[in-house]
Amino acid sequence: QPVLALDVGGTKLAAGVVARDGTVRSFCRIETAVGEGPTAVVKRLLDLGEQALAEAGLPVGSTPVAAVGVGCGGPLDPSTGVILGPPGLPGWDSVPLGQLVAERFELPTYVENDATAAALGEYRWGGWGVESLVYLTVSTGFGGGIVASGKLFHGAARQGGELGHVVIDWQGRQCGCGARGCAEAYVSGTSIARRATEAVAGSDSTLAGLPITAKDVAAHARAGDPIARAVWDETTAMLGRMVAVLVNVCEPELVVLGGGVTRAGAQLLDPVRNAALRQAMPPAARACDVVLSRHGDAVGVLGAAAIAYERLG
Numbered sequence: 001q002p003v004l005a006l007d008v009g010g011t012k013l014a015a016g017v018v019a020r021d022g023t024v025r026s027f028c029r030i031e032t033a034v035g036e037g038p039t040a041v042v043k044r045l046l047d048l049g050e051q052a053l054a055e056a057g058l059p060v061g062s063t064p065v066a067a068v069g070v071g072c073g074g075p076l077d078p079s080t081g082v083i084l085g086p087p088g089l090p091g092w093d094s095v096p097l098g099q100l101v102a103e104r105f106e107l108p109t110y111v112e113n114d115a116t117a118a119a120l121g122e123y124r125w126g127g128w129g130v131e132s133l134v135y136l137t138v139s140t141g142f143g144g145g146i147v148a149s150g151k152l153f154h155g156a157a158r159q160g161g162e163l164g165h166v167v168i169d170w171q172g173r174q175c176g177c178g179a180r181g182c183a184e185a186y187v188s189g190t191s192i193a194r195r196a197t198e199a200v201a202g203s204d205s206t207l208a209g210l211p212i213t214a215k216d217v218a219a220h221a222r223a224g225d226p227i228a229r230a231v232w233d234e235t236t237a238m239l240g241r242m243v244a245v246l247v248n249v250c251e252p253e254l255v256v257l258g259g260g261v262t263r264a265g266a267q268l269l270d271p272v273r274n275a276a277l278r279q280a281m282p283p284a285a286r287a288c289d290v291v292l293s294r295h296g297d298a299v300g301v302l303g304a305a306a307i308a309y310e311r312l313g
């Protein structure tokens with residue numbers, strides 16, 4: 001029996017039906033429109049889930065679907081499925097997402113931090129053939145998950161490790177979590193856009209006066225705009241340093257990068273991989289490689305599905 005997988009991001013919602021071998025039988029996505037607030041967003045997420053079931057030929061009611069897996073930005077409580085005010089989802093304080101999903105689909109529902117889930121999805125279905133990996137998502141926010149010796153790392157608080165809030169500059173930028181200089185304060189689509197907006201104010205940059213996204217910064221950096229390039233270089237330098245820290249701490253066989261910002265491809269991967277493997281301790285660096293997920297936009301859905309299969313047993 002396949003599972004339904006739902007992925008809740010700050011920019012997009014995604015839903016898919018995923019078979020036990022990782023085959024994605026249907027995939028649909030829609031903008032989160034986070035400003036509409038949790039009630040409206042959750043309704044559209046549930047509708048998107050129904051659409052994914054229909055597109056897989058499994059309309060609700062007659063569904064031979066085993067469970068629903070849900071990946072969402074943390075912090076959240078994976079045992080109750082309650083979302084606890086993630087920085088990327090303003091207004092989502094104590095949203096009982098697991099319960100709402102379970103009621104709509106009348107199926108066992110398992111909620112997990114999206115990046116933790118994606119780490120398990122990459123381990124199961126990434127096609128890497130490794131027993132240990134660190135997954136990092138560079139999307140609206142920044143987070144990650146760890147698989148060691150074939151097992152997902154959960155932690156006593158069941159948050160899977162807040163990798164996005166590792167401090168890489170203790171006097172650095174204010175982060176949404178309240179601390180200063182977290183990796184997320186530099187390495188996230190939101191921060192890339194914000195730093196570029198600050199940097200171009202009053203300048204003659206090709207980005208000045210426009211509403212700026214991380215995608216724009218990547219494009220203008222490629223086209224040679226010096227301010228966009230400086231923001232991009234700072235981002236890849238920070239991410240490279242962050243990856244080096246994780247390579248030293250975890251000594252994984254692989255670091256996998258995913259999320260919307262990785263659509264920039266080699267423009268992101270090459271400087272990050274070079275910086276990380278140069279700065280990490282040589283034995284750990286030699287044992288490791290840094291790659292992009294092969295799953296593109298489906299990485300979150302595959303992660304949520306992997307969690308559903310793991311908890312189903």
Ligand code: ADP
Pocket residue numbers: 008009010011012013032138139140141188189190213214215216218259260261262263264300
């Ligand atoms: P979510 O956080 O909802 O899961 P995504 O993973 O799609 O959403 O990430 C959205 C972020 O990815 C946005 O900040 C967007 O600007 C950025 N992005 C999308 N395409 C590109 C691109 N080609 N290059 C760089 N950044 C991109």
Ligand code: ZN
Pocket residue numbers: 164165175176177178179182183184185
């Ligand atoms: Zn933080």
